[in-house]
Amino acid sequence: MPCTRASPLFVISLPILIQPRHSNALSALPQRSLPSPSFPARARHSTQPPHPRPSPPKMSSPPPNAYFQTALLNPLATTQFPLPPYTPPTPRKQPYQPSNTLALTIGPPHLQRSWTLPRPLLAKHSTHLAALAANPFRKNATLAHIDPRAFANFVDYMHSSIYTLNTRVAGFRSITAGLQAVELGQKLGAKAYVSAAVRRLHMSFEALARLAGKGKRMSLIRAEDVAFVCSREVGQGCMMLFFDGVVSHWRQVEVVKMRDWHEWRVLCDEYGEFEKSVGKTLGVGDAQRGELLRSVEEYLDAEKEAAMARDRKKWQEEKREKQKSAVRGMLLGRLRGGSHRRRWSERASEAAEEGLRRNEEQTGPSEVVGENDWMVVDSEDMEEV
Numbered sequence: 001m002p003c004t005r006a007s008p009l010f011v012i013s014l015p016i017l018i019q020p021r022h023s024n025a026l027s028a029l030p031q032r033s034l035p036s037p038s039f040p041a042r043a044r045h046s047t048q049p050p051h052p053r054p055s056p057p058k059m060s061s062p063p064p065n066a067y068f069q070t071a072l073l074n075p076l077a078t079t080q081f082p083l084p085p086y087t088p089p090t091p092r093k094q095p096y097q098p099s100n101t102l103a104l105t106i107g108p109p110h111l112q113r114s115w116t117l118p119r120p121l122l123a124k125h126s127t128h129l130a131a132l133a134a135n136p137f138r139k140n141a142t143l144a145h146i147d148p149r150a151f152a153n154f155v156d157y158m159h160s161s162i163y164t165l166n167t168r169v170a171g172f173r174s175i176t177a178g179l180q181a182v183e184l185g186q187k188l189g190a191k192a193y194v195s196a197a198v199r200r201l202h203m204s205f206e207a208l209a210r211l212a213g214k215g216k217r218m219s220l221i222r223a224e225d226v227a228f229v230c231s232r233e234v235g236q237g238c239m240m241l242f243f244d245g246v247v248s249h250w251r252q253v254e255v256v257k258m259r260d261w262h263e264w265r266v267l268c269d270e271y272g273e274f275e276k277s278v279g280k281t282l283g284v285g286d287a288q289r290g291e292l293l294r295s296v297e298e299y300l301d302a303e304k305e306a307a308m309a310r311d312r313k314k315w316q317e318e319k320r321e322k323q324k325s326a327v328r329g330m331l332l333g334r335l336r337g338g339s340h341r342r343r344w345s346e347r348a349s350e351a352a353e354e355g356l357r358r359n360e361e362q363t364g365p366s367e368v369v370g371e372n373d374w375m376v377v378d379s380e381d382m383e384e385v
Contacts, residue, residue, distance in 0.1 A: 102133050103140035107148035115155060125158045127189030146187065150180040154193060163196035174204060175225055182234045195300055198238055202296040205241070209248040209293040219249035223263040230271040237303030243277040248293040251286050328353075 103116045123130035132141050143151075153165055165177045178201045185194035205221075208214055221242060229239045247255060255278060259265040268275040281292055 102129075102138065104129075105140065105142040106146050106151045108144055111148055113148040113152070115151075117155070117158070121158055125154075125190050125193065129188060146184060147180055150177070150184045153177070153181060154184055154188070154190070157193055157196070163193070163200060175201065175220055175222075176228075178204075179225065179228050179232075179234065179238075182238050183232050186233050186235055194235065194238075194303070198241065198299060198303070199296055201238070202241060202293075202299065205245040205248070205293060209245070209290045211290075214249055214251070214290075216250050216254045219246070221245050221249065223267050226267055226274060227271070230274060235303045236306035237299040237301075240302055241299045243274060244293050247278055247281040247284075248289055248291075250289075252282070252284065252289065256282060 098116070100119050101116050102119055102122060103114060105112055105114050107113055119133035122133045132138060149166070149169060156166075157163055163181075165174065165181070166172075178197050181197040182194055182201075185191070185197060208218060208220070211218075226242055226246065228234070229242045250258075258278065259268060268278070281289070284292065
């Protein structure tokens with residue numbers, strides 16, 4: 001083990017042992033003396049530096065990169081080339097709205113929500129919104145009679161073409177949300193959205209209808225749901241779906257005693273069509289009650305037939321009005337004493353009523369044609385016309 005202490009003699013003599021062999025030769029070389037720095041004499045009370053900095057040359061205009069700055073410093077002094085004055089941008093009077101879009105405000109004043117949607121997207125999924133988007137000068141529209149939560153689901157459907165419901169809302173219930181979706185689709189003229197909502201409702205009813213040990217206590221359909229489909233515009237197919245869903249979920253004895261429950265008794269008294277539909281199934285046993293729920297295609301076809309019937313009825317009413325206007329025009333021509341060959345098909349019904357009123361003022365009430373006598377026209381007059 002080496003000794004930790006060294007003798008003073010060894011420490012002193014150590015430098016002598018490690019001296020280089022030619023140390024005397026190095027010491028014999030001539031050594032130059034460095035000049036000592038000389039400083040100019042400074043005045044005792046002078047405040048000026050000994051060598052003042054030369055002022056930069058004056059330039060008529062700043063160089064091209066005078067206002068260029070890096071992340072660390074500004075290469076040019078700001079006192080020499082001051083920055084131009086800052087002008088804040090003018091605030092917009094209205095929020096920015098992309099072109100070819102329509103701003104929609106949905107819901108009553110205390111629940112309003114706004115969406116800005118492309119016009120082609122609205123025209124693709126809704127006939128009512130397509131009519132609003134067809135006007136290029138219309139920038140916004142307000143639909144106060146629509147629930148904003150139901151419209152939010154419809155916006156998701158327009159973007160993805162997938163029917164989904166937002167379950168993270170207060171008091172969510174799938175049947176209620178489905179009924180609101182069907183009602184919204186009927187109002188907006190979105191047939192594909194109505195079809196998707198009806199299919200989802202039928203899927204939720206079908207599982208219990210095919211179950212053996214079913215009953216009223218297991219049914220998802222409430223009396224308020226049936227009242228909703230009877231009082232709102234949900235279509236004939238959706239109404240039939242709920243009527244069949246109730247009788248397919250309940251047992252035969254429960255259907256017979258339906259009036260024993262207060263809310264269902266009030267429902268039967270208020271809506272006779274529901275009571276009539278339930279009465280047709282009183283003789284169906286429990287084993288066959290699941291077949292009362294038909295396939296979803298039948299309910300969709302019923303909805304299509306109902307829509308076609310509404311369109312047919314509307315077309316017939318318009319045709320009847322045109323015929324009525326033409327006959328009134330011919331009667332007006334006879335009362336005025338003009339030629340029977342004159343054509344009155346181009347006259348509107350308002351002009352005919354105005355002519356009848358003027359004729360009554362001129363000739364008296366004896367020659368006025370009554371409201372119920374507009375179809376009374378002689379066959380000879382019709383042939384002459």
